[in-house]
Amino acid sequence: MTAQPAPRDDDRGGLRASHDDREAVVEQLRDAAAEGRIDLDELDERLERALTAKTYAELDALTADLPRPPAPADLPPLELKGGLHGASRGPGRWEVPAQVIARGGLAGVKLDFSRAECRFPEVTVEAYGEAAGVTIVVPDGWVADTTAMDPGIGGLKDTTTQDRLPGTPLIRVVGSGGMAGVVVRHPNRWERRKLASNPPRD
Known part of the structure; x- marks a missing residue:
């Protein structure tokens, strides 16, 4: 049997779209409405068409008149330094780059992915516990x-599960625990309660 050539980007219109493809267009449409580019009536109409779209061509038609979102590769690495006062990112909505560097310093770093938006299949987190430690909070399903982590003197505590949901990224943690160590976990009871009481806005 002769192998079929892979479709070019300009030939993809007739290919079947996935759930993730439809969801990405839904998010782009909601962002466009929030920015005032389309009104609510048009948003409802486009969302309905996006959720029932079967091909890339149908999805592309819904965003053809909207600015294209920045490519994930355009996101620079994020570096958090605990320093004297500590540093954190999350749990609010933020966009995850392909690389994150967390240095505990003297006051610690907390990196919370609970409501993060990630377009990468894999993210590398360089965590250095140093004197005060680094805490990484990973949502359920991630x-x-x-x-590859060096526990150092402070150690590594990883209590996350391996129940990965489709479409979620892999968080690859490297670095060293240093003096205070690195903790990788899912949200605790208090954090879950706080997230539940503050649902994300569309």
């Missing part, structure tokens, strides 16, 4: 790989 998976962390800490096998």
Whole structure:
């Protein structure tokens, strides 16, 4: 049997779209409405068409008149330094780059992915516990790989599960625990309660 050539980008219109493809267009439409580019009536109409779209061509038609979102590769690495006062990112909505560097310093760093938006299949987190430690909070359904982590003196505590949901990224943690260590976990009871009481806005 002769192998069929892979479709070019300009030939993809007739290909079937996935759930993730439809969801990405839904998010782009909601962002456009929030920015005032389309009104609410038009948003409802386009959302309905996006959720029932079967091909890339149908999805592309819904965003053809909207600015294209920045490519994930355009996002620079995020570096958090605990310093004297500590540093954190999350749990609010933020866009995850392909690389995050967390240095505990003297006051610690907390990196919370609970409501983060990630377009990458894999994210590398360089965590250095140093004197005050680094805490990484991973949502349920996301998976962390800490096998390449050096526990150092402070150690590594990873209590996350390996129950990965489709379409979620792998958080690959590397670096060193340093003096205070690195903790990788899912949200605790208090954090879950706080998230539940503050639902995300569309």
